[in-house]
Amino acid sequence: DTGASGTLIIPGTIEGKPVTSIGVDAFFECEFLTSITIPEGVTSIGDWAFDECTRLNSITIGNGVTSIGDWAFYCCEDLTSIIIPDSVTSIGEGAFSRCSALTTIEVGAGNVNYTDVDGVLFNTDKTLLHTYPADKTGANYTIPDSVTSIGTSAFRECTRLTNITIPDSVTSIGYAAFRYCTNLNSITIPEGVTSIGNWAFDDCYALRTVTIPDSVTSIGDGAFDECNRLNSITIGNGVTSIGDWAFYCCNDLNSITIPDSVTSIGEKAFEFCINLTSITIPEGVTSIKEKTFLDCWSLTNIIFLGNAPRIGFQAFHQVPVNAKVYIYEGASGFSPEDGKFAGFSVVVRKNPFAGDTDKDGWKDETEVLFGSSPDDAKSVPAFKLKMNVLEGDQLELLFPGEKRARYSVQTSDDMKNWLSLEKVIIGQGNTISERFSSSGGLGFYRIREAQ
Structure with a gap:
């Protein structure tokens, strides 16, 4: 009653x-x-x-x-x-x-x-x-290290919270776990999380940046739906599927890189991302469902790295009339007869991953990354870092140093957290040689301009 x-x-x-x-x-x-x-x-x-x-x-x-x-x-x-x-x-x-x-x-x-x-x-x-x-008081909360699962609707409508720290122990984020946490502006998803549940961060209006680690394999339906201030999203290389409505109405998102691991992009996944200007579809994507990019009013560059996937109803409806579809030589499914991209200007380009076109010893993809031309034998990326493994645990790093420029050698074991090694190095206009101990371990090295 x-x-x-x-x-x-x-x-x-x-x-x-x-x-x-x-x-x-x-x-x-x-x-x-x-x-x-x-x-x-x-x-x-x-x-x-x-x-x-x-x-x-x-x-x-x-x-x-x-x-x-x-x-x-x-x-x-x-x-x-x-x-x-x-x-x-x-x-x-x-x-x-x-x-x-x-x-x-x-x-x-x-x-x-x-x-x-x-x-x-x-x-x-x-x-x-x-x-x-x-309605618990407090703007910050650190989840205990013992937690492996964040339950269904665990933090739903916790509007007082602005920052939540998730420990490395967590492996799953449940359905609607942070839904309507409208003041949450910072979240770090740790390595180890394998799934982000449906509607997990739906309507987190204040959320601006998100990094999804390589351990995550699926982004659930509506996971970041209407996170309309989200302007930076990094999707890890383990994600294979992006769910329906996953980034629906993320108004501030202007570009996104979909990793090579993704094979399917869900229905309405990026609908109403009105400031999205460019999207790169990796080779492994076999289907783009209906209305995936509907009403992406600023989307002018649609880049395909492989053959044309299956395209759902109105997948690219209401994108600008001057939008261009970029494909590589030899890609199939883009001809007018296929009809998938009728009305679009299709631009065919050389595949920069195909090899070393100008035979200068640099892969085409490397030259493109450094802004050089893979068609010009004289174009070689200006900055070149070389590593030699010496006796024992010694490493030698060789790189060109500009006069009076200040450099810092940094090392990392996860390419996220970097540690500077010893002193600042002053360039003399020639090749710099620096030796370091690797301490018997594996790691990554980079050169940064020192402040």
Whole structure:
């Protein structure tokens, strides 16, 4: 009865029969209920049982309840706190999602399946972060190192948070985990995460930069939907699929590089990315689904590194009339007879990955990277770093040094965190030779201009 209101104490028996469960949707949209007491004889609270009881501000769960269903207290907007009794053994997905006034969750000291840390709900060994209360005070939060999974809707609508630190232990980010964290402006996804769930960062309006590590294999549907200030996204080389709506309406995104590992791009994945000017489709992509780039009003450069993939309905509808499709010599599926790109200007280019056209010892792709011409035998990239492995653990680095220029040699074992080696080197207008110990380990080296 959606008209139920005020305080409700569920009886232990009805007509002599014990009350043992609260069914699915039992109190759905009882928006005038303010307080509910569940007796100890009840063992289960069904899915969506108190969904949208928007004025519910007090709930007492009897120490007999063993299971709380999925989304059981969804959208109980006035609920500020909740106590989980010792008897509870399972709490469903999103059980406290959209409880926008919730400041703390307390778990009974005798509960062997769940625990709370400063009002945040975890399973007992703290490998699953189940729920962070939506109205908990504080702008920054560091997830404990024990956590491997961030649960469904775990941080949904936590609008106070501006920064969340995810530890290297995390391997999965659940469905809608950070949805509507509208003030979240910084997030680092660590190596080790293999999947980003559907709608994980949906409507994170303040999020500006995201780096997806190589360990991630899939970007879920709507993962970054309407992150309309997102202007930089790096997708790791392990991603094979980009889900439907993945970057829908990311208005500030002007370019994106899709790695070679990707084979499919979902429906509406980049629809309404109105400032996207250039997109490179790698050779391995076999399908672009319908409306993928619909209403990308600034998209003028569409670059294909392989043959034409299957193109869905209106995949490039409403892009500028002067948009060009760039392909390499020998690529198939782009002829007028194929009809996939009717109305587009198709520009055929030499493949810079094909070899060394001018026979100068530099691969064409390297010359293109350095802004030189692979067709001109006299064009060689100006900067050249050479490494020699000497006896023992000694390395020799050779590079040209301009007069009075200051250089720093840096090393890294992951190409993310770089450490400068010893002193600043001053160029003399000739080749610089520097020797270092590799300490028997493997690593990467680079030369940077020193400040």
